Amino acid sequence: MGNFYTSTDHFALMPALVLALFGCAGLFFRRISGVAMLLAGELFTGIALWRQLQVGAFTAFGGGLTIDGLGLFFNFLFVAAAVVTGLISYRYLDIEEEHHPEFYGLLMLAQCGMFFLATGTELVTLFTGMELMSVTFYVLVGFLRESKRSNEAALKYLLLGAFSSGILAYGLSLFYGLTGTTKLTPMAQALAALDPGHPAVLLALATTAAGLFFKIAAAPFHMWAPDAYEGAPTPVTAYLSVASKAAAFALLLRLFLGPLAPLRDTWQPVVMVVAILSLTIGNLAAVTQSNIKRLLAYSSISHAGYILLGIAAGNETGLRGALLYTLVYTFMNLGAFLVLVALRRRNLPSETLEDFAGLMRYSPVYAVLMLVFLLSLAGIPPTAGFVAKAYLFLALVEAQQYVLAVIGTVYVAVSLYYYFRIVRVMFAGEAKEQAPLEISWGVGVSTALTALATLGLGLWPEPLFQWVKGVAR
Amino acid sequence: MISLLLLTPLAGMLVSLFLPAKWSKYWAAAVSAATAALSIQLLRTGAAAERVPWIPTLGVDYHVAADGISQLMLVLTAVMTLLAILASFESITERTKEFYSLLLLLESAMLGVFVAQDLVLFFVFFEFSLVPMYFLIGLWGGARRLYAAIKFFLYTLSGSVFLLLGIIVLYLKGGAKTFDAATLLAVPLDEVTAQWVFWAFFLAFAIKVPMFPLHTWLPDAHTEAPTAGSVILAGVMLKMGTYGFLRFSLPLLPKSGHAREIVTAMAVLSIIAILYGALVSLMQKDWKRLVAYSSVSHLGFCTLGLFSLNASGISGSVLQQVNHGISTGLLFLIVGLVYERRHTRVIADFGGLAHAMPNLAVIFAIAMLSSAGLPLLNGFVGEFAILNGAYQANALWAYWSVPGVVLGAAYLLWLYQRTMLGPQQEINRGLPDLSVREWLTVLPLVAWAISIGVYPKPYFDLIAPGVKAALEALHRS
Structure with missing residues (x-):
């Protein structure tokens, strides 16, 4: 276990580290300084991603993370979405009289989860990323504490979101059970050897797909979206509708075009x-x-x-x-x-x-x-x-x-x-x-x-x- | 040269955004006059094709060129836009800057349709032209303007999305990574694909023309649009459909299988449009709606000529497209002039207008006769060539469409009688006759109508190479 945390691992993890660091620091900054913190964080994230882009595709953590064109594509998209969301939020939150320092930190923590969704190639990493993003969004949707609609939206999103996360976890665990690995590459080989019509395979596929369709708000798993979008603060709705959807799509592409x-x-x-x-x-x-x-x-x-x-x-x-x-x-x-x-x-x-x-x-x-x-x-x-x-x-x-x-x-x-x-x-x-x-x-x-x-x-x-x-x- | 022509109205529009609103009409008139001058210059000298890669990954080029037919259409577009702008000087009082900017933007898009040699470029112009027209109808139109505007947009869009699919199928069948129109139209297709592609293109153009039974957006859009909008719709935008038929649908006509039946179906639909449009015009109580329905009938002649598939029919059809622009443009201008004075378009409200407005009565007489196809005026030449072509293709087609000419004369003469002649109504006494500006808007079209009617040969010469190319494409196997 000599290579527990190699420099490659560190390099691969850099954007997420920056996001987590600035995100946590952001929790303590107010108003304009919060925005500045977010912009600085995104700048460094962008630089880290840019350097990864120069290197070309590589894997880290023994195949747990894969930094490739696909992952970087989505990550640049997340950076753009987060920057825009940060820029439009401060006046909006002032008007809503809900300007709290946590907001910008939460934006970045959600993005940190998205990073793992787009680059992870291991089931536990992916699921953790999904949960980090989702839990942060439950809070963000309900950020207007005095607004009944915002609270209602957050609760609905939380209940349905937790339910779908459960289904997704069930599907992923079945795949683990079927193949004996959580890494996507060996899983692909193991799945190719299985009978595709086997009921367990079908059940695993169905539950995984249902969980993913929920996250991208595709019908018939869309019921949460109109309520959550309507009740959430508008900048959060914007962020939710593009970044969260894109992150879930990144996961969907990884799974469906990879092991599945x-x-x-x-x-x-x-x-x-x-x-x-x-x-x-x-x-x-x-x-x-x-x-x-x-x-x-x-x-x-x-x-x-x-x-x-x-x-x-x-x-x-x-x-x-x-x-x-x-x-x-x-x-x-x-x-x-x-x-x-x-x-x-x-x-x-x-x-x-x-x-x-x-x-x-x-x-x-x-x-x-x-x-x-x-x-x-x-x-x-x-x-x-x-x-x-x-x-x-x-x-x-x-x-x-x-x-x-x-x-x-x-x-x-x-x-x-x-x-x-x-x-x-x-x-x-x-x-x-x-x-x-x-x-x-x-x-x-x-x-x-x-x-x-x-x-x-x-x-x-x-x-x-x-x-x-x-x-x- | 062609790009300069396309860019002039666009640049004019961008500049006008920064000019004070009270200047915008003069600026728009100046820009469109410059565009018209350029288009006439282009007609005299011709212009080289221009080709620049636009999206190399997919093989999309910015490729523009203009043969005789395109040149004629460019002049028609530029002149109609200029006159539409002149006609709006006094009738448009609100949001003038937006109005004239949109007209100039629309002009650029329409000019682009007639020069694009790349199917994606064509599609972009074809579809984008809907947006300014939506606003022209929806913001400055009559009482039911918003309904008419969205109906126009949705109808035309539903057709053009299938055009997009047709283009994509051609592109993939061609397999050469190019959207070049000439290349793709020559791609050999199997029977089934040929049918589907033809109908996809057909749908887009048939709605635009519009062919019976897809014409129901037209009466609403033309009637509710402001005068400038109606003039451009009838004068230019309908021609985008017939132009599409000529350039794309004819080469795409399936070579085997049901080719015969398809051509017959086109001719039958055209004849229905001719007769039905004329009969409905006869029944109209609204002056503008009457002119609108007459377009259905006249465009029926244009499509009949095209699907005669011979030189006489096709060249007559091309000329008749210009003629229809001139005469129907004039008729809409006249309705606009009268509407500005009386704020009504109900035919029964008029009568004896010739007493108060003798000059207008003369112009209206010429416009009406040109539309009805009187010899020595433009309409006659086109209709004659089309009927000649139809007769050569199938004598029955000619027999069935001739009553359309008679009915056309009937509704136009009856309209003239009810509005211009007869005893003068008290309320119409003392209406002012044409002003200098109004003379300027109508005279060019009157002169053009007479010049085509008296000496059409230069126009046929101009059209001939394009028609020849279309016929060659048609007989290629």
Whole structure:
């Protein structure tokens, strides 16, 4: 046991160490210094990740962590999401009168869990990462202690989340029992030797998949999402809807394309059905929502469906498409929530459709930015959302999944309808109250960056294609 | 040169965002006039194709080129936008900066559709043009504007998503990592794939044209849109559909199997559109709605000409697309002029307008006759060539569509009689006739209509190479 903690291990663990260190330190800093702490932490995390990127793929802790293109891809995404969430939070928390130092620390601790989800290749590590992230999010969702809705959301999320974690743990333990190892690489070999139709294998697969589908909020395991999204503080909703979903997708990709790849014939139909259900339920339920956070919650269920379509395609293009879509979704969905945060004023929650009425009159910039994000979410060119959707359809056609491709395209039109309900009130509605927006610099900067990414990756997607090509090997 | 043409309105739009609102209409007029001048220059000199890699990983290029047909469409687009802007000077009083910016943005997108040689680029322009038009209808339109705007958007979008799938199938079948239109349209397809791809493209263009029975968005959108919106919708955007048919659907026509039946189905749908559109126009009580439905009928002629699959029919169809832009554009402009004075479009509210507005009556007469296809005016040339082509293809098609010409004359003349002639109504007394600016908006189109009608040869010469290429693609096996 001489190599218990080698320098390679240390190097691999660095981003998580930085996050944990700054996260714990962040618990003691207030307001602006909290944000500064978060930014500093993310900067060092980014540097650590960048150095890992230079080295190339390697494993550490005897195969417990794998630092590869896939893991780093997701980790950069988490950094972007955390930075944006931190930047938009301080004014928001002031308005809610819930400004506590723990907030920024919790953001980073959640991200620390995500790091293990994206890079872990060992079941216990992965499960611990999942729990670190989830538990932190239970707290974050209920961060508005005085708000009944926030408390209710946190409790619902906690109960259902704990339940799903239990199911996931059950599935993972069955896999351990079947293969006698917790490391993914030997597990893949052991599973390939097993009969894929064996009831124990099926049970393990079903329970693992159910737990994962819950975490990405795919139908029919989506019930927690609208409530949690609606009740949580808006920056947390934003973070939850992109980073937590992306982390769960990272785990899903690791498992399904790693050790579970031999069982593809079993899980592929399941993924297809779940994708279709998510598209259907997410899109159709969003049509009737009048609360924008709820509307975006249902729309994010449908976006999970789109990402799953890429996995269901089952080819390399599909995997690239899923990664591309996850990244693009991060920017456009964050952007939409950013506008919600920008509109939050004292005495005006800015959460219902009417609160957006006449936005074009008093804040044309934010109205147009919201339009860009919504067009991208719907997949209208020349935004990044169009590129991502078109690439997914390309993957589906390539895999000859024509029915899935047609279903995916039809729902583009449906989603346009409800996104344009927001556009309609923003541009055609009459403003009830002309209270000026109080835009903090954090919100301004992050909205500009996300809009730039959303439009820029639509007009010039080549670098993104190159990156994703390198990751998805 | 082509990129300059595309960028001029876009740059103009960006600049106008920083100009004071009261200047925006003059600025927009100047920019669109410059664009129109550029487009005419391009028509005279021609322009080299431009090709730059855009997304090399997938083989998407920024590839633009303009043959005679495209050049004509560019001029039509630029002129219609200029006139639409001129026509809006007094009728648009709210949010003028946004209005003119959107018009310029729309112009860039529409110009792009007619020059794109890469299918992804084409799709981007084709689909993006919906966004500014949605706002033009939804923000400055009539009473049911928001309903009409989202209906327009959803209808057209539902078609174009299938276009995207069709493009992707072609790309994968081609297997050459390129979205170049000429390459992909020549990819040999098996029978089943050819059918699916054809119908996917068909759906997108048929909704845009619109072909019966996919036309129901049109009366709402055209009627509710502001004058500028209607002029551009009828004058240019519908042509994106027929242009798509010409450039993509004809080469993609399945070569074996049910080719015969498909062409017959297209012709039958076109004839239904011709007759049905005309009959419905005859029944309209709303002036603008009448003009809107007449588009269904006229575009039926255009698609009939295309699917005659011979030189006469196709070139007539291309010319008729321009003609329809001119005459229906004029008719919408006139409805707008009258609406600005009376704030009603109900035909029964008018009568004897010729007494108060003799100049308008003359212009309206020319527009109406050009739309009805009177010899020596533009509409006649196009309709004649189309009917000639249809007759060559199948005499029955010509027989069945001729009543459409008669019905067209009927609803237009009856409209003229009910609005312009007859005893003058008291309320219409003293309406001001055309102002100088209004003369400027209508005169170019009147002159254009007469010039095509009297001497159409240069237009046919301009169109001929493109038609020849389309026919060659059609007979390639």
